[in-house]
Amino acid sequence: xxxxxxxxxxxxxxxxxxxxMAPRTRELLEGLVEHMHAFAREKNLTHxxxxxxxxxxxxxxxxxxxxxxxxxxxxxxxxxxxxxxMLHSDPASTSSSVLGPFHVSGAPPLAVGGDMKxxxxxxxxxxxxxxxxxxxxxxxxxxxxxxQTAPNGLYASQDDDQDTxxxxxxxxxxxxxxxxxxxxxxxxxxxxSDGPVGAILNACGRHPWRPSHLHYIVKAEGFRTxxxxxxxxxxxxxDQDTVFGVRNDLVMRYVEKAADEFPDGMAISxxxxxxxxxxxxxVTLAKD
Numbered sequence: 001x002x003x004x005x006x007x008x009x010x011x012x013x014x015x016x017x018x019x020x021m022a023p024r025t026r027e028l029l030e031g032l033v034e035h036m037h038a039f040a041r042e043k044n045l046t047h048x049x050x051x052x053x054x055x056x057x058x059x060x061x062x063x064x065x066x067x068x069x070x071x072x073x074x075x076x077x078x079x080x081x082x083x084x085x086m087l088h089s090d091p092a093s094t095s096s097s098v099l100g101p102f103h104v105s106g107a108p109p110l111a112v113g114g115d116m117k118x119x120x121x122x123x124x125x126x127x128x129x130x131x132x133x134x135x136x137x138x139x140x141x142x143x144x145x146x147x148q149t150a151p152n153g154l155y156a157s158q159d160d161d162q163d164t165x166x167x168x169x170x171x172x173x174x175x176x177x178x179x180x181x182x183x184x185x186x187x188x189x190x191x192x193s194d195g196p197v198g199a200i201l202n203a204c205g206r207h208p209w210r211p212s213h214l215h216y217i218v219k220a221e222g223f224r225t226x227x228x229x230x231x232x233x234x235x236x237x238x239d240q241d242t243v244f245g246v247r248n249d250l251v252m253r254y255v256e257k258a259a260d261e262f263p264d265g266m267a268i269s270x271x272x273x274x275x276x277x278x279x280x281x282x283v284t285l286a287k288d
Contacts, residue, residue: 010037059196067157069101073197076100076243077206090224090286092134095247097229100215102155107145110169115267116183120167122151124276125254126266127230128180131173131218131283138177139285142220145170146181148213153189182268185254185277186212188237201242208242211235216283223285230281252281 001012013033017026039045060070075081076098085096110116117124131142147168149155156166173179190208193201201208213229229245231238233253238246254277262272 006041010034013037056196056199059199063195068192068195070192070195070197072099072101073191074200076245077191077197077201079244082244085227092284093224093286094226094228094284095249096227097245097247097250098243099217099227100243100245102157103145103147103215103217104157104165104168107147107165107168107170110146110171110181111267112171112173112178113180113266114169114171114182116146116148116167116169116181117268120150120184122184122187124268124272124274125183125185126180126262126276126278127183127214127281128178128279129281129283131177131179131220131285133223134284134286138175139220139223140173140175140177142173142177142218142223142285143170144173144179144283145215145217145219147215148183148186149189151184151187153187158192180266182266183214186214188212188235191242206242207240209237209240210243211237211241211246213245218283218285220285222288224288226283226285228283230279232279252279254279 001015004012010033014030017029021029040050060074063070072081081098085098089096131139131144133139145168147155150159150162150167152159154162156162156164156168159166167183169181171179171181188209188211191210192198193208198208211231212235213231216226216228216230218226218228229250231246231251233251238251256275257278259272259274259276262269262276
C-alpha cells in the first residue's frame, strides 16, 4: 500500500499478514502491534525515545548469556512475569510465582531428609511439608526441584566459589507426599543492576532488592506443574519485592528451636549443636 499514514498503519500491518497464519499467532501479533502503535500515538513517541528503547533491547541482547538472562530479568522487574503467572494460576492450588533467571536444570537427586547446607555458614533451616491435591490428599511420588541463594545472597551461577549445583536439589517424595530437607537460611539479595535492567530501576527510582525465599518447581503425574517461591514473614523486603513475586499464601514463618528438638530421620540428625530454624509449608497441586 502506498498511502500509509499514522492513522491507518496498524490496519495496513494486519492486511500484510498471511491468511495461512496460525490463528493464535495472528491474535498475538495483531494485539502486540495494536498496543505498540497505540502507545506511540498516545505518548507521541519521539525519535530519541524510540532509539533509547531500541538501545535497551540491544543492551539486553549484548549482556545475555547462559548465566545471565537479562530479558527474563526485564520481564520480572516490569511485572510481566508475575502477571502471566497470575493469569494462569489455578485458585485451588498454591499460588505460582516467578521462575527467575537463576534456575539451573539437571539438579542432583536430593533424598527426603537430605542436606543442601553442607559446609556453608548461616543458620540451619529445616524445611518440610506435604504435597497435596486440592482435596487435601497426599500426592505420592511427586517431584520437587528446590533452589535458593547461598548465605552471601548469590546463586550458584553468580558465584565462582560455589559449584554448579550448590543449593540445588531434586527430590522425589514417598507415598506420604512429604518433603523435607535442611539448608542454610536464604538471604535477601539484589537482582543484577549493572545492565539495562538496572537503568530501568534507576529511572523509576526503584531499589533492586528481593526478599529471601526458597524456589520450588513441583511436578506430579496428572497435576499441573507449579513454579513458586516461599517467603519468610519477617523479611524487610516482603512488601516491596522488585519482581512482584510475593503472594499471601506463599508467606510462612520460621520458628527458632533448640538443638535438642532437631528431629531424627534427617541427614544431619545427631550433628546439630546450635539453635535452628524450622518451617512447615504444604504445597497444593491442581489436577491437570
